[in-house]
Amino acid sequence: xxxxxxxxxxxxxxxxxxxxxxxxxxxxxxxxxxxxxxxxxxxxxxxxxxxxxxxxxxxxxxxxxxxxxxxxxxxxxxxxxxxxxxxxxxxxxxxxxxxxxxxxxxxxxxxxxxxxxxxxxxxxxxxxxxxxxxxxxxxxxxxxxxxxxxxxxxxxxxxxxxxxxxxxxxxxxxxxxxxxxxxxxxxxxxxxxxxxxxxxxxxxxxxxxxxxxxxxxxxxxxxxxxxxxxxxxxxxxxxxxxxxxxxxxxxxxxxxxxxxxxxxxxxxxxxxxxxxxxxxxxxxxxxxxxxxxxxxxxxxxxxxxxxxxxxxxxxxxxxxxxxxxxxxxxxxxxxxxxxxxxxxxxxxxxxxxxxxxxxxxxxxxxxxxxxxxxxxxxxxxxxxxxxxxxxxxxxxxxxx
Numbered sequence: 001x002x003x004x005x006x007x008x009x010x011x012x013x014x015x016x017x018x019x020x021x022x023x024x025x026x027x028x029x030x031x032x033x034x035x036x037x038x039x040x041x042x043x044x045x046x047x048x049x050x051x052x053x054x055x056x057x058x059x060x061x062x063x064x065x066x067x068x069x070x071x072x073x074x075x076x077x078x079x080x081x082x083x084x085x086x087x088x089x090x091x092x093x094x095x096x097x098x099x100x101x102x103x104x105x106x107x108x109x110x111x112x113x114x115x116x117x118x119x120x121x122x123x124x125x126x127x128x129x130x131x132x133x134x135x136x137x138x139x140x141x142x143x144x145x146x147x148x149x150x151x152x153x154x155x156x157x158x159x160x161x162x163x164x165x166x167x168x169x170x171x172x173x174x175x176x177x178x179x180x181x182x183x184x185x186x187x188x189x190x191x192x193x194x195x196x197x198x199x200x201x202x203x204x205x206x207x208x209x210x211x212x213x214x215x216x217x218x219x220x221x222x223x224x225x226x227x228x229x230x231x232x233x234x235x236x237x238x239x240x241x242x243x244x245x246x247x248x249x250x251x252x253x254x255x256x257x258x259x260x261x262x263x264x265x266x267x268x269x270x271x272x273x274x275x276x277x278x279x280x281x282x283x284x285x286x287x288x289x290x291x292x293x294x295x296x297x298x299x300x301x302x303x304x305x306x307x308x309x310x311x312x313x314x315x316x317x318x319x320x321x322x323x324x325x326x327x328x329x330x331x332x333x334x335x336x337x338x339x340x341x342x343x344x345x346x347x348x349x350x351x352x353x354x355x356x357x358x359x360x361x362x363x364x365x366x367x368x369x370x371x372x373x374x375x376x377x378x379x380x381x382x383x384x385x386x387x388x389x390x391x392x393x394x395x396x397x398x399x400x
Contacts, residue, residue, distance in 0.1 A: 009132045013125065014367045018351055022361035033388035034361040035376035038174075039243040040325070042298075045291045048240060051281035055274045064273050066265035067257070068095025068249070072276045075283040076249055084218045086227070088251045094260045095279075097271050099205050099235035099248030104130050105260040106231040106250055107166070110199050111136040115165040120151040121369025122328070124174045124203075136165070140369055149176045149319070149328075153187040160191075166199040167192075169219060172206040175368050175375040176328050177321020179210055182217045189222040192229070200230045205248075206324040208239050208292050211300045214322040220251070228253050239292055240282050245275040299325050302378040302385060309389035310376075315396040325379045328365070332372035337399035344399060347374050358391040 019036050026032045055061075067073065073090035080086045096102040103126070111117060113135035119127050120141050128138035141159045143149045156167065169188070171180040192198060202219040210216055220227040235248030250260060270276075282288045306327050310318045317330040331350045336343070339357055344350050347364035351374055355361050363375040376392075378385055 006133065006135070010129050011125075011367060014348065015125065015363050018355065018361055018363060021352075021355060025355070025359060030359050032355075032359045032361060033380075033384050033391070035378075035380065035388060036361050036363050037377040037379045039379060040238060040241040040295060040299075041379050041381070042241040042295055044240060044242050044245070045282075045287065047285055047287050048242065048278045048282050052274050052278040055277040060273050060277050062273060064270040064276060065261075066270050067261035068093070068271060069273075069276050069280070072280045072283075075280045076251070079283045080218075080232075080251055084221070086218055086220055086232075086251070089254075092254055092257045093249055093251055094257050094264065095247065095249045095271050095276060096260075096264060097248070097268055098246040099203070099233055099237065100126060100130075101246075101264075101268070102233045102235065102248040102250045103127075103201065103203065104133070105264055106201050106233060106252075106256075107131060107134045107136065108263055109256060109259040110231075111165050114163065116161060116163045118156070118159050118164060118167040119369075120149075120155075120169070122149055122173070122176050122365060122373070123168070123369050124170060125367040127168050127170075137163070139164070142369075145319070148178045148322075149173070150178050150180055150184060151188065153191050156188055156191050160195055160198070164195070164198055166201055168201045168203065170203040170205075171216060172210060172214075172321075172323025174206065174324055175326045175363075175365055175370065175373075176319060177324045177326055179214045179216060179322040181215070182221075185217055185219050186222060189219070189226050192226060193223075196229075198229070200226070201233060202230055203233045205233065205235055205238050207234065209296055209299055209325060210323040211296075211303055212322065216323070231256060236279050236282060240279075240288060241291075241295065242275075242279070242282070245272070245278065247271055247275050247279045299378065302380075302382055303327075305382055306376065306378045306385050306389060309386060309393070313393040313396055315399065316393070319373075325377055327376045327378060328370065328373050329362075329376060330373050331396070334396060334399050339395070339399055347371060350374060354392065354395050358395045360388050360391045360395070362392070 073093040220230040232251040237243040319328040351364040
């Protein structure tokens with residue numbers, strides 16, 4: 001059987017591999033605690049669910065424009081002006097089947113075969129694969145711990161070549177939890193001002209989840225010229241705990257929006273019509289803002305708890321996150337040590353052995369561009385955070 005070269009280039013997901021093993025153990029009756037969750041553990045708010053029910057009963061079950069309903073695009077434009085200080089017309093908004101689909105659309109319309117896309121590491125593991133699907137070349141830039149794993153202007157300038165077509169920026173970041181300040185974005189923007197043919201893909205999916213006074217900023221705010229080359233990507237999966245509803249969106253200039261809408265019309269047609277209506281209500285109802293505030297407060301408390309518990313370890317080094325709901329933990333000091341004869345020679349081996357010995361699932365970050373680290377999600381109950389980290393610390397500190 002022939003498989004396309006494009007498909008062969010896509011790397012299998014370590015996240016799914018570990019998650020599958022954890023789920024198998026759970027199904028066998030084991031007391032598994034998983035820190036792998038990439039989604040809030042809150043249910044979608046009742047008023048959004050009720051809006052979907054209304055949409056069903058009123059027959060909002062047919063095709064919509066490929067880029068999404070005009071009323072939803074107006075609601076998104078209103079949100080961007082109200083919360084981000086950005087003015088976009090509804091014609092500059094494209095609603096897609098989740099933020100991942102939005103990223104795919106963005107990369108497909110700006111990257112030709114052989115062109116390069118700069119991706120700061122650590123990164124969300126899907127970014128390089130989306131670039132490969134466009135026959136582009138992911139260019140990974142290793143950021144530094146002393147810079148909180150954030151791309152600097154000097155690193156950006158050094159990575160740019162004649163083939164560079166775009167840069168992907170993610171703030172708050174998955175997996176590090178790093179948040180770029182306005183000043184840091186301004187420093188990067190000055191580099192882009194010198195390179196007029198490079199686009200910026202700004203993934204802002206975790207924008208509402210920041211802590212301890214950290215503030216997010218949209219990259220497109222810097223100037224009109226930078227806004228014109230920025231494709232802002234966001235969605236409702238993290239904001240309103242609507243991961244399964246599959247609604248994401250882009251905000252860009254009209255030419256890019258038209259191209260993404262046209263491409264999407266042939267690939268998937270419109271996003272789910274019922275989910276679109278429910279999302280419109282989510283953006284327009286004050287209860288949405290209150291839900292986000294409550295979720296942010298709860299995640300802030302869990303963040304404090306997981307940091308407090310992890311700091312009890314003598315062997316682990318943690319990167320304290322400013323945003324999102326992940327904590328990056330360095331395990332490289334444990335490489336070469338063993339557990340019952342099993343030698344820990346990588347983050348993957350650490351995660352596999354931890355799951356086997358302590359029934360705790362964590363995500364090894366080799367495929368996130370951070371081979372010395374594991375990622376823990378604190379989108380789980382405080383009780384499980386406490387129980388799971390105790391097991392993790394016992395395992396790490398007990399390695400010989």
